[in-house]
Amino acid sequence: MKIITVHGSGLGTSILLQLTAQTALQRLHVDATVEALARVSVHGFLPDADLLLVSPELAGGLARAASIVRPVHDPLDLAEVARQISIGLGQRSPSTRSPLVPV
Structure with missing residues (x-):
């Protein structure tokens, strides 16, 4: 499974969201x-993504281009990021779900 993080505040914040997502x-x-990607480069990576974690202001625009987009208000809030990942996993269609593999 591949998750892409994109935050409207820039690549640095996308990286913070990436690190939080990895912990979650x-x-x-x-x-x-x-x-983690910058906003300007995300469209080239959409076909490979199973889930996008994005800042709320980007969610609407990317929702039309990606299958599953989940908004994250605070990229450092582990509980929020984990919740959005869980919701995103639940939105995947049964035919595209890969089995959850323990880490």
Whole structure:
């Protein structure tokens, strides 16, 4: 599974969200890769993404281009990021779900 993080405040904040997502995935026992991207480069990576974690102001625009987009208000809030990942995993169609693999 591949997760992309994009935050409207810039690449640095996308990286903070990436690090929080990696910690959340460990706690959820989900095996996934997480990549942080700048807003301007995200469209080229959308076909490979299973889930996008984005700042709320980007969610609407990216929702039309990606299958699962979850907004994150605070990139350092581990509980919020874990909740959005869990919701995103639940939104995946059964045919595209990969089994959850313990870390």
